[in-house]
Amino acid sequence: MRYTLRQIEYFIATAETGSITLASERLNISQPSISTAITHLEEELETQLFVRHHAKGLSLTPAGRVLLVEAKRLVDQAEHMYTVASEVNDKVRGQLSLGCMVTLASMIMPELSHSFTAAFPATRIAQTVSDHETLLDKLQRAELDVVISYDLLIPAGFEFLPLASLPPHVLVGENHPFARLSSISMEELAGAPLILLDLPISREYFLGLFAKHGLEPTIATRSTHQDVIRTMVANGYGYTLANVRPKSQVAMDGRPVVRVPITGDHKPVVIGVFSLKSGRKARLLEIFEQHCKSFVSDAYIPGMVAPLMERRRSPT
Known part of the structure; x- marks a missing residue:
């Protein structure tokens, strides 16, 4: 094999953004490095992966679309090696793809993510911010490992760990x-x-x-x-x-x-952690859920006035 996982990751980023410029910004890698990696892959695989459109970015060829699926599977398998190693060695390491509801992200994500990676230095969190439907769709398609959002829609096939209630x-x-x-x-x-x-x-x-x-x-x-x-x-x-x-x-x-x-009783939204139902969760995901449960509650929510604190401030 004469290509690297890094080149595969550059290919995936370019395919998902449709642009070497945007892939460069996402990965914080120079554009020439990404261009060189894609050219090398095409030569090595003897297959054209992209159609180059002048001033309009790139689009995948039919072969490129097929190989993108395999490339993502390859990266997932490589990431799984970290999970297996951490379970064997009783260490927490690897990358977690975390999605967060857009209305929560600016308050919750910075402190929650930083506290987790500080507690487990061998981990890395890749963050995605979007609306509820989009996040669950990405979770369903295994583009995300876990999602922090509200309990307003919990489709079949998903698990939901409640953390805090917001009226x-x-x-x-x-x-x-x-x-x-x-x-x-x-x-x-x-x-x-x-x-x-x-x-x-x-x-x-x-x-x-x-x-x-x-x-x-x-x-x-x-x-x-x-x-x-x-x-x-x-x-x-x-x-x-x-x-x-x-x-x-x-x-x-x-x-x-x-x-x-607002006077009267009204249905609150509940902040919680979404994951896919499965026979056995990866240890990294289990540890992250435990961290969320210990870090977010009605008594404390990063960046927010928590419900219990709000009630204490209100006149009786």
Whole structure:
């Protein structure tokens, strides 16, 4: 065999991004190194892997699509060697492909990932951030080992380890009339302009809070970006519904935001760890789940005001 796993990894990154430039950015490797690796692979395999499009990147040839599947399988088998070795030697090592719900990632991922790799220096975490549906699809296709998201959809074939529960609340700018209230009802919210977080599953959850009471919200605008919504709210465009409670009380532009509780009982979302059901989990995954369970709870969530802390702050 006259090709290397590194060259295979360069091929996979280029195929997934459709661009040597983007593959270079993802891997933090120079573009000439990736180009050379792909050329070497094509010569060694005597097969053209890509069609080069002038100014439009690359696309896989039919042969390239077939070999991409085999390349990913080869890398997975190589990674599995670390898992087997760690189990034999009772050491925790190897790479974990971790996905995280986009609304959680900026708060949870940095501290959680760093604390894990600090505790287990022979491990590495490759992070992916996306919406719930996309993450579960990647987990199903074995592109991810584990996902941190909400319990809003748990399809058959997945395991879910609950970590912390987040009830919904209203978020407004400091000059909004709702900001002066100690709490607010769904009926009062229905007629006011709502800035809706328009992500799959999350969108249905928030709309369901109104539907449960036979109400329809007045949707002023929608966005898939939580930070954009937060800043719009801070600037007086309307209110939004949220579950996450960032420790920061300001939007991206520095304007203050105010959380207002919703009266009554409403279904919370539960942060947890998704994995595929299997006969036996890899030890690296088991250790990571244990780490999550000890690190995230109703009493402490990285980057957030945890539910128990919120209740302690609230007047009785």
